[in-house]
Amino acid sequence: MRHRLKVLLTALVLVPIVFASTAALALTKDDVIQMYQGGVSAQEIIRQIRDSGSTFVMTEADVRELTVAGVPNSVVAEMTMHPPQDVEPLPVVASASDIARLHAAGEPPERITEAIEANPPFGITRDELELLRASGVPDVVIAAAARRALDAPSPSSRTRRAQLQREWDSAGSDRRTARRDPPRRHPRGAGGIEHRAGFSLAGALGVNLCVKDDGADCDVIDPGIALDASIGYRFSQWVSLMLDLGYGGYSLDADGLSATAFSAMATLRAHLRLTPQLDFSPGFGFGFASWKLSDDFGESFSWSTPLAYKLTFELSYRMSDRTDLGFQIAIIAHPDNGDVCYDDGLGEFCEETGDNVNVAERMTLGLRVTHRFD
Numbered sequence: 001m002r003h004r005l006k007v008l009l010t011a012l013v014l015v016p017i018v019f020a021s022t023a024a025l026a027l028t029k030d031d032v033i034q035m036y037q038g039g040v041s042a043q044e045i046i047r048q049i050r051d052s053g054s055t056f057v058m059t060e061a062d063v064r065e066l067t068v069a070g071v072p073n074s075v076v077a078e079m080t081m082h083p084p085q086d087v088e089p090l091p092v093v094a095s096a097s098d099i100a101r102l103h104a105a106g107e108p109p110e111r112i113t114e115a116i117e118a119n120p121p122f123g124i125t126r127d128e129l130e131l132l133r134a135s136g137v138p139d140v141v142i143a144a145a146a147r148r149a150l151d152a153p154s155p156s157s158r159t160r161r162a163q164l165q166r167e168w169d170s171a172g173s174d175r176r177t178a179r180r181d182p183p184r185r186h187p188r189g190a191g192g193i194e195h196r197a198g199f200s201l202a203g204a205l206g207v208n209l210c211v212k213d214d215g216a217d218c219d220v221i222d223p224g225i226a227l228d229a230s231i232g233y234r235f236s237q238w239v240s241l242m243l244d245l246g247y248g249g250y251s252l253d254a255d256g257l258s259a260t261a262f263s264a265m266a267t268l269r270a271h272l273r274l275t276p277q278l279d280f281s282p283g284f285g286f287g288f289a290s291w292k293l294s295d296d297f298g299e300s301f302s303w304s305t306p307l308a309y310k311l312t313f314e315l316s317y318r319m320s321d322r323t324d325l326g327f328q329i330a331i332i333a334h335p336d337n338g339d340v341c342y343d344d345g346l347g348e349f350c351e352e353t354g355d356n357v358n359v360a361e362r363m364t365l366g367l368r369v370t371h372r373f374d
Contacts, residue, residue: 004072004328015294026052026053026054026055026056027045027048027049027052027054027184028056029056029062029065029066029079032045032049032066032071032075032079033065033066033069033071033222034072035048036069036071036072036075037069042074042075045075045078046074046075046078049075049078049079049082050078050082050163050314054082054302055082055083055084055088056080056082056083057078057083057084058076058079058080058083058090058118060116060117060118060308063076063080063117063118063119063120065121067121068080069344073094073120076119076120077092077094077119077120080092080118080119083165088172090111090114090115090118090119091107091111091115092115092119093112093115093116093119093122094119094120094122095122095123095124096124096128096129096131096132096145099112099132099137099141099145100123100135100137101119102115103132103135103137103141107141109138109141110194112141112144113140113141113144116141116144116148117144117148119148122146122148124145124146129142129145129146132145156169162265172287174339178210181234196372197233197234197235197236198233198234198242198372199232199233199234199372199373200230200231200232200233200234200242200370200371200372200373201230201231201233201370201371201373202228202229202230202231202242202368202369202370203227203228203229203230203289203365203368203369204226204227204228204229204230204328204364204366204367204368204369204370205221205225205226205227205228205241205366206225206226206228206328206364206365206366206367207224207225207363207364207365208224208226208248208249208250208261208362208363209223209225209362209363209365209367210223210250210360210361210362210363211331211360211361211362211363212358212360212361213333213334213360213361218360219359220252221250221251221252221259222250222251222252223250223251223358224248224249224251224259225248225249226246226247226248226249226364226365226366227246227247227248228244228245228246228247228330228364228366228368229244229245229368230242230244230245230267231243232267234271234372237271238270238271238272239268239269239270239271240268240269240271241266241267241268241269242266242267242283243264243265243266243267244263244264244265244266244267244285244310245263245264246261246262246263246264246265246332246364247260247261247262247332248260248261248362248364249261251338257293257294257295258292258293258294258295259292259293259294260291260292261289261290261292261332261362262289262290262292263287263288263289263290263308263310263332263362264287264288264306265272265285265287265288265289265309265310266285266286266287267283267284267310267312268283268284268285269281269282269283269312269314270282270283276318277317277318278315278316278317279314279315279316279318279320279324279326280303280313280314280316281312281314281315281316281326282310282311282312282313282314283311283312283313283314284309284310284312285309285310285311285312286305286307286308286309286310287306287308287309288304288305288306288308289304289305289308289332289334289362290302290303290304290305291303291304291359291360297345298343299342299343299344299345300342300343301340301341301343302340302341302343303338303339303340303341303359304338304339304341305334305338305339306334307335307337307338308332308333308334308335309332309333310330310331310332310333311328311330311331311333312328312329312330312331313328313329314326314327314328314329314368315327316368316370322371322372322373323369323370323371323372324369325367325368326367326368326369326370327365327366327367327368328364328365328366328367328368329363329364329365330364331361331362331363332361332362332363332364333361334359337352338352338359339358340352
């Protein structure tokens with residue numbers, strides 16, 4: 001009897017000592033932060049959490065404090081899995097797939113939201129959020145996921161979307177959800193997306209017309225072909241600067257005569273969005289222009305000026321993210337002065353005309369194709 005009392009007394013003394021030792025080994029949130037900042041590895045911290053039986057009541061503020069302190073996500077996730085015994089542990093939420101799985105398992109939205117806020121931030125894409133919404137996940141859960149999400153790399157979004165769809169299908173839920181296609185993304189430059197800055201190359205083919213101007217008439221000049229080529233830079237969605245080179249031919253009623261026109265001008269264009277795929281582009285150009293009249297005997301008469309200007313108006317349709325097809329009207333006007341040259345086949349003689357020469361204006365109508373290089 002005396003021996004039994006001694007054993008019982010020893011047990012009563014040792015039990016409090018054991019419990020006190022265990023309680024002394026229990027870790028707190030501040031202990032975890034100090035251990036990690038003191039050089040203890042994440043694996044060792046997790047081992048001590050498990051061995052000591054430590055429990056944690058984790059809030060969003062606690063998770064944020066641990067994250068700011070640099071504590072690895074693996075340690076934070078381990079802490080959320082060890083609540084006090086009277087508190088049911090929150091599920092681990094580390095991806096959109098976890099949200100879909102919990103929703104399919106019938107977890108209440110409030111508990112899923114609490115789990116999202118208690119776990120470390122995780123990456124999620126817009127496509128995944130749209131698929132969760134299409135699968136019937138409540139908006140309050142999607143909003144919580146969006147707040148906690150970090151930027152996820154876009155190349156993996158298609159793979160992650162497929163994985164999320166597979167996990168949802170395999171969850172065994174008998175809920176009827178409305179399925180819809182993932183949101184389509186318009187290519188750059190289409191559907192209202194702004195153009196990036198970059199070089200542009202354009203070409204136009206159309207009709208060259210003579211326009212009467214004061215003393216210069218176009219009675220014997222018939223329309224001919226017009227060719228234009230442009231290269232330049234588009235600074236933004238709204239403005240571009242191009243070097244326009246234009247050639248125009250004319251048909252004359254007189255036998256043995258031909259007429260041509262040439263221009264080289266710097267043109268500033270504005271681009272106004274009418275619809276997601278339709279632009280209106282007015283422009284103003286300034287530079288060199290010339291006319292030349294020649295016959296079959298080798299004689300020619302030419303006129304040129306570096307002070308010509310032009311107005312352009314183009315209505316263009318965006319065929320792709322880099323290519324536009326438009327209809328363009330251009331009017332090239334000349335001052336009354338310039339250089340006149342006469343070539344009789346033996347030599348060329350030039351002189352300045354002052355203000356005594358009237359030269360007909362020029363108009364071109366045609367199709368213009370523009371290609372951009374980002």
